[in-house]
Amino acid sequence: MNKNGPVIVIEDDEDDQLLLQLVFQKLNYPNKVVYFPDGQQALEFLETTPEVPFLILSDINMPKLDGFALREKLHSDAQLSLKCIPYLFFSTAVDQRMVIDAYSLSVQGFFIKQSSLAELEKTITAIMEYWKRCAAPNNF
Template identity: 30%
Template sequence: MSTCFDCVFLVDDDEDDQFLMHKAFQQFSPDCCIKTLMNGEELLTALETARVLPSLVLLDINMPIMDGLEALKIVRSNTQFNTLPIVIWTTSSHEVDRNRAFALGANGFITKPDTIQEYNRLVLDLRRNWLLGHCV
């Protein structure tokens, strides 16, 4: 029996978005283990205690306790996480949010999908762009 390491950290407090992302990963990338975290503070703790770093972090911007941009800034200030792929995924389509995310070190910026079909396409894109050679 193989050990399943968390290859994707999904940081989002919206349970509907969590559910849809989990469903899409189950269908199109079943070997990926998903660890769901509710805010940036939980992300920081998970990264500090992880035996193996995730292959990808999907990070929402608007969350309680610590938002995604604040967490991104802290993560990128630690050289241990310089190569960790972090993709912002948010309901925002504002250029100012996109620019700030990239300025803080995000590797990508995705506006959250509206339909399950769009979630499915998103997971396929994430596999192609970030997860090849990891959990696919």
């Protein structure tokens, strides 16, 4: 895990992207934030970039390649799994089956998108601070 690497946000809803942009700007973390509208574009980026991202915030329901399919591809790719990139779901759609399926794919978190900017800010702060303090196998 590269604590200074970019945060990858995979979100097809433009309004949700805008809210996340506002929150990340306000919180002013040094990490660059890179947005993708679907899992396929994010996968292509992750397979070709020399950068090691800090973490991935992924919506679930997206066109082309949904969050579950993307997670499965990243989890089974030996080269990408060596990068130890925390993968978190960030979705409005949630039920017990989705959470069970997410954790069976070894996601490191499942967060429900909040509708208020203040609550979204609290969640992003908690995520960023937690992962900034975590050790990963490739930190040594």
